[in-house]
Amino acid sequence: MGMTLTEKILAKASGRNAVEPGENIWVDVDLLMTHDVCGPGTIGVFKREFGADTKVWNPEKIVLIPDHYIFTADERANRNVDILRDFAQEQGIKYFYDITDRGNFKANPDYKGVCHIALAQEGHTRPGEVLFGTDSHTCNAGAFGQFATGIGNTDAAFIMGTGKLLIKVPATMRFVLDGEMPNYLLAKDLILQIIGDISVAGANYRTMEFAGETVSRMTMEDRMTLCNMAIEAGGKNGTIAADDTTFEYVRARTDKPFEPVYTDSDAKFYSDRRYDVSQLEPVVAQPHSPDNRALARECSDVKIDRVYIGSCTGGKTEDFIHAAHILKGQRVKVPTYLVPATQKVYNDLFTIKYEGQSLSEIFLQAGCIEPAAPSCAACLGGPKDTFGRMNKPEVCVSTTNRNFPGRMGDKSAQIYLASPYTAAASALTGYVTDPREFL
């Protein structure tokens, strides 16, 4: 019987010809990623269970990325990065993207930024491989036809010691997206539409496989936006079949060989949903859940206090190009925070020209706050001095991926998740705004 992309990767990683959903299998891990929030806990469990002097299973297959709470005076947050640094030195970890100078990240060429985008930009997201990360948005890398999922510190510590993990094979839900994307829709609208349809528990412990002609036409950044938010529907992982777009992106960033695998034509799906994207409209997720969907135009009476454009799912180069498309030559009415996901994205804001102006010039002329140093910043609140943190019960339109109570700081703050178009259009009016008003 045929297998899905996820089943095929897991079969290969467990040394078997075939696997079925529900089976518990041991898989060999290609890459383990951890960051400043969960790395210290993972390292603690690893040392406790394997011994203080034990070496990790493979220092070339572990990636340590400080990204969450780094530009802060908070001592405990800073200590977390120190723990990662000490561990990287002690173990000879090959990929440790350090931040040594917290005051001026530009001085440190090793610093990358938000782990999920940094993993892609550094060539760690390869088709056919197995990636585990101590972060729920590790599913981002499914965009490359990789099996990628978030795990807890205990599982990560086990991988550190053995390079293996016992997991249950997830069943696959397929989402076929066809049709011409209207010029007012972005990938974020599609995934918010899907999560609104199936709910935040609609894909619990299942793969969300995205297919169809619309997906084939998408850039890698769009595909990452889709897969990144599989976890917001409870998904174990997201997947998209690798194609020429994928190969071009990956080969430009790594010379490591990889072997893509593909869903068989007779594979069995848990469910199969189809969308004609030409019929969809810009949407938002209202407070306080990513599945609390409404049409952007239905929320036009919601007055907002700020706009936030950033994070792994909404702070990539193309996200800023989309925002610039709306903001060019206009003036924002509310404070507008810009947080590039990575240092590469940050550099793009100053080098990429959009209709003759750099993106950063467009933003500053429109009255946005100067782009911040790349990091997760206020996407998940963070210490009080975190850039863009919501320290008051205000209302924000944000391109991030979660809007739970307290997610960006204050517990009563209200977050409307939206595409970069909708976020930028809302910045121009001070209300939740359908981007068609400016396109």
Ligand SMILES: CC(C)[C@H](C(=O)O)[C@@H](O)C(=O)O
């Ligand atoms: C800090 C980390 C454990 C967390 C996650 O796993 O998702 C964070 O990145 C988030 O987005 O909420």
